[in-house]
Amino acid sequence: MSRFIIPLGLFLVLVAFLAIGLSRDPHEVPSPLINKPAPAFQLPQLKDPTKTFSAQEMRGKVWILNVWASWCVACRDEHPLLFEYARTGAVPIYGLNYRDKREDALAWLGELGDPYVLSASDTDARVGINYGVYGAPESYLIDRNGVIRFKQIGPITPDVWEKTIVPLARELNK
């Protein structure tokens, strides 16, 4: 009997490793920007390109930068949820329209509604690259000092919103 204990133990260790490994999403690459200052940018606003929006002007506020695009399928899933989140007033949500054509972006918002305080146009993806964006939607929770405190890769699920973002925002707003 005892001769089976070691192989069985090794097998269980292997199972544990595989169970952890397989339940993790390989597409979620941890961002090195967590707890680092959010890269500065100044971009034209989507709805009124004569006005600009910059990360610097958000100093003193806790806010979310949500990266979206009209070509992004998962953004479409996330979109109705953003309305709900915005309605709670817990954190203002700003959009970064990433690698998109202005007309397409405006048409998308026209069709589905606009949950954002405002969106900035990152047409050539320069700001996106600075933020380490590799797939929309991605969301950054930025604190009053302009430091990124949390990054959500993929849609913000109600679970993430309620259990992570809202408590963290409350903490940061203290």
Next chain:
Amino acid sequence: MKDAVLTLLLLCAFAFTVSGQEAKPLADDPELEKRLANLAKELRCLVCQNETLADSQADLAQDLRAQIREQMKAGKTDKEILAYLTDRYGQFVLYRPPIQPTTYLLWFGPFVFLLAGLLVLFRYVKHRRQMIPEAPLTNEQRRRVEEILKEREKPA
């Protein structure tokens, strides 16, 4: 008639080979393109993670290649460009992970397993050898051995 059809078919075939030429590099500087291609081989495309930045046709990979090209034109060294990318995308963007404390397990893990395997094998073999004790010959066996050896010694 048959020849004409054949010629036509051949022409069609050639038409395709002609259209299937390689895409022109965006920059005209072949030296820089070579540098870019070499560096892109060291980088991972984050959209299709098993592809290098050089192989990937994803939009992000194209953006990143353009970004690298721009930085090369601005005179940045390869090292600076790699630092720029790892600052934004993390170490994962490097196709060959660097040897550092967080990757020790990755680099040396296989050797640890090899060593552990050898140790197990060694102990097992040693254990087995002990299981088969060298039994001394009985008197009867010894007598027979001597008999056989004597027989051999005799010339036939």
